Amino acid sequence: MDKKLGNTSHDPEVRKGPWTMEEDLILITYIANHGEGVWNSLAKAAGLKRTGKSCRLRWLNYLRPDVRRGNITPEEQLLIMELHAKWGNRWSKIAKHLPGRTDNEIKNYWRTRIQKHLKQASSSFQQQSSNSEIIYHPQACTSQVSTMAQPIETYSPPSYQGMLDPFSIQFPTNPHHSSCCTNDDDNNNYWSMEDIWSMQLANY
């Protein structure tokens, strides 16, 4: 039993997995009326069969009205790299400097994009270059920052450029739309935050 939570993970009453639109609406409506915080009691009071933890995560990472969705901009990417070089994996701290971005989003972005490319870059670096200076170590919290003051595209070694194409910067066509949920025509199974918020406002 997880003593940190009011509910146990074995509790059949506790729902896990993806949130439904109905659950989202309940959570949004409840927070709109009562405010956020005290997540365990909030979950109970709202009638959600979720842990407080799950509610908090859902709200902070997805439902909050000020959450920015869409691709990370070059400026944001640059900032993430600078701050990561300074602080390491302090995602929440980094997220505070990127308005509308969540720690989870930044963490995922780092792991799936930046870290992967940095690893590849550094390995190709080590293989073919003895006089090049490795300017960044993904895991080194105290690594030099000064040379990081540019996006990956420009600080990467020449041998690395070719593989940057898929990593090239893409500006979001609609920053309010989640890339995974509303990026195509048939969103039968998904809903955008605009949908949810318009429904919530209608209920409010």
Add this chain to the structure above:
DNA sequence: AAGTCGCTCAACCGCGAACCA
């Protein structure tokens, strides 16, 4: 067309910190 692979990201888990009675 079907199967496989790789990538992305939402969500979960475990732990330590903070808070409170």
Add this chain to the structure above:
DNA sequence: TTGGTTCGCGGTTGAGCGACT
């Protein structure tokens, strides 16, 4: 001070989807 509860963080997992074979 102590023990219980809640919060917040960082690491990890797994479903979904597109690309590739």
